Amino acid sequence: xxxxxxxxxxxxxxxxxxxxxxxxxxxxxxxxxxxxxxxxxxxxxxxxxxxxxxxxxxxxxxxxxxxxxxxxxxxxxxxxxxxxxxxxxxxxxxxxxxxxxxxxxxxxxxxxxxxxxxxxxxxxxxxxxxxxxxxxxxxxxxxxxxxxxxxxxxxxxxxxxxxxxxxxxxxxxxxxxxxxxxxxxxxxxxxxxxxxxxxxxxxxxxxxxxxxxxxxxxxxxxxxxxxxxxxxxxxxxxxxxxxxxxxxxxxxxxxxxxxxxxxxxxxxxxxxxxxxxxxxxxxxxxxxxxxxxxxxxxxxxxxxxxxxxxxxxxxxxxxxxxxxxxxxxxxxxxxxxxxxxxxxxxxxxxxxxxxxxxxxxxxxxxxxxxxxxxxxxxxxxxxxxxxxx
Numbered sequence: 001x002x003x004x005x006x007x008x009x010x011x012x013x014x015x016x017x018x019x020x021x022x023x024x025x026x027x028x029x030x031x032x033x034x035x036x037x038x039x040x041x042x043x044x045x046x047x048x049x050x051x052x053x054x055x056x057x058x059x060x061x062x063x064x065x066x067x068x069x070x071x072x073x074x075x076x077x078x079x080x081x082x083x084x085x086x087x088x089x090x091x092x093x094x095x096x097x098x099x100x101x102x103x104x105x106x107x108x109x110x111x112x113x114x115x116x117x118x119x120x121x122x123x124x125x126x127x128x129x130x131x132x133x134x135x136x137x138x139x140x141x142x143x144x145x146x147x148x149x150x151x152x153x154x155x156x157x158x159x160x161x162x163x164x165x166x167x168x169x170x171x172x173x174x175x176x177x178x179x180x181x182x183x184x185x186x187x188x189x190x191x192x193x194x195x196x197x198x199x200x201x202x203x204x205x206x207x208x209x210x211x212x213x214x215x216x217x218x219x220x221x222x223x224x225x226x227x228x229x230x231x232x233x234x235x236x237x238x239x240x241x242x243x244x245x246x247x248x249x250x251x252x253x254x255x256x257x258x259x260x261x262x263x264x265x266x267x268x269x270x271x272x273x274x275x276x277x278x279x280x281x282x283x284x285x286x287x288x289x290x291x292x293x294x295x296x297x298x299x300x301x302x303x304x305x306x307x308x309x310x311x312x313x314x315x316x317x318x319x320x321x322x323x324x325x326x327x328x329x330x331x332x333x334x335x336x337x338x339x340x341x342x343x344x345x346x347x348x349x350x351x352x353x354x355x356x357x358x359x360x361x362x363x364x365x366x367x368x369x370x371x372x373x374x375x376x377x378x379x380x381x382x383x384x385x386x387x388x389x
Contacts, residue, residue, distance in 0.1 A: 012342060019046025022364035024347070033372035036347045037361045040181070040213050040323075043240030044283050045361035051243055054279040055272065064270040073274035080281055081251055084222040087231045089251040092258065093269025097212035097238035098129025100248035104175070104234045105133045107250065107257045108206050109153075112172030119153045120173040120208075121166045125183030125352070126156070128175065128210055137175055140182075160192045164199070173206045173234075178224040181213040184352040185318045185325025190228050197230045206233040212248075216240040217284045217362055219321035220297050227320065240362070245276035284362055297321050299366055300358070303373040311380045313337070314356075324358040325351050332383065340379040346372045 015027045022045045024032045037043065044051055058073075065071065078091035092107075094100050109118050122128065126139040132151065135143060139156035153170075157163040163174055174196070179187045200207045209232040214224035218240060221227045225235060231253070238248040248268070267273075287293040301317070304324055308314045313332050318325040328334050334350055341348040351357035360369070 014342065021045050021047070022361040022368045031345055032342070033346045033368055033375065034364075035358045035360045035372055036349045037240075037359050038244065039349065040218065040239045040359040041242070042244055043216055043218070043362045044243050044280055045363045048243070048283065048363070050283060051276070051279050055245065055276055058271055058275040061271075063272045064267065066266060066270075067264060067268065071269060071271060071274060073271060073278055074269040077269070077274045077277045077281075078251075080278065081237070081249065084281070084285070085235070085251070086222075086226060087253070088255075089235070089253065090255050090257070091249050091251045092263065092265075093273070094238075094248035094250065094265045095246045095267050095273070096129075096248045097210075097236065098131045098134045098248075099265065099268070100212065100236035100238055100250045101128045101134040101137065101175075101210060102131055103250040103263055104208050104210075104236050104252075105137065105173075106263055107234060107252060107254065108173040108208060110262065111206060111254065111257060115172075117170050117172035119155065119168070119171045120175055121155050121157055121163050121171060122175045123160075123163075123177075123180070123183075124156045124158055125180055126175075126177055126210075127180070127182035128177075160188060160196055163196065167203070167205065171205055173208055174200055175208040175210060177210045177212075177214065178228055179214050179219070179319060179323055181323070181357070182351060184355050185323060185357055187318070187320050193228050194230060197232070208232060208234040208236070211235050212238045213359075214323060216280070217288055217293060217321075218323045218359070220288075220294065221321075222288075224320070241280060242273055242276045243280040245273050247273040247277050287363060293362060296362070296364060296366065296369065299369050300324065300360070303369065304358070307373070307376065307380070310377070311384065313380055313383060318355065319358075322358070322360055322362055325355040326358075328354045328356065331387065336383065337379070340383065341376070344375040344379045346375040346379075348376075 016024050017027050018025050022034050024034050082089040092103050122137050122139050124139040128134040128137040136151035136154050155166045215237040219227050234252045236250050241247050304317050314326045315329045316327045338348050349357035
């Protein structure tokens with residue numbers, strides 16, 4: 001059968017049919033414990049009755065009117081994001097993380113236009129999206145190949161200290177991921193980030209934190225910025241906010257950062273997406289307040305540490321909350337582990353060249369965590385037996 005899709009994805013040959021909790025089932029009925037959640041999107045897992053009811057009811061009433069008109073759930077969601085972020089933020093709604101980051105770039109450059117500043121510093125190994133502006137902000141030269149020239153005004157620091165070296169009188173923004181999802185699941189040092197935030201404030205340079213992957217309780221707090229005890233000028237959200245419904249948010253301290261006509265989105269923050277976002281936050285806020293989220297984080301971390309202790313395949317643990325990475329030792333292939341995972345019925349992700357990435361649904365049950373790690377231990381033993389270790 002001819003495939004009419006472009007070949008820009010390197011897909012596994014699995015067709016999933018349905019999901020329940022943090023478990024997926026393929027067409028043949030095989031079950032998979034999902035430690036990936038659609039790359040951090042399915043934050044409340046699959047088949048959540050509260051979510052299904054809220055979304056279904058909205059579908060039956062009204063999906064979309066455009067932003068020519070006021071949208072009550074969009075306004076409620078913006079208020080909720082500001083409330084849970086613990087400082088005053090004003091939101092623009094889009095459909096994805098890359099769109100949220102594009103709007104952040106435009107907002108920051110508009111802010112700098114009054115003083116002739118336009119440059120933005122990001123970090124090497126960062127990932128901010130695949131559309132042109134966000135790709136230009138991404139500090140991975142390999143992703144720029146065949147799409148040059150990139151937009152002018154972006155530079156890539158080796159580390160936080162190097163950011164200071166790249167700032168000049170034309171710099172208006174610094175954009176970072178507090179934990180680089182594609183760059184090894186490595187958290188940036190907390191004290192260094194706090195010092196950077198203070199320095200940027202003193203220079204009237206905006207701090208943009210890309211929370212597309214770290215936001216919405218992924219680290220155990222509503223924002224990674226809350227964990228780091230900073231208040232960025234701009235944050236971006238997406239992935240886990242919609243529970244699978246496409247949504248992106250750029251939220252900023254700058255109440256009048258955009259004026260009518262500066263930016264827009266036809267679909268952004270429509271009734272469906274906003275209702276989905278509100279229900280996801282409601283569900284996860286309960287999990288956070290009850291302590292159940294913390295129990296999952298603690299068990300997940302315990303099992304990851306046990307893998308490092310038991311198997312020479314895994315050398316060190318990285319990340320925060322339920323955004324975790326395991327370094328892979330020399331002589332072991334990351335791709336082999338991911339493929340073996342699928343054979344055994346557990347879905348794993350890659351991050352960088354030598355790290356496994358774990359982004360399970362935040363509502364995953366303790367039993368599903370145990371089952372997933374049982375499968376990982378089993379596949380790890382097989383790999384070691386093959387290596388004669």
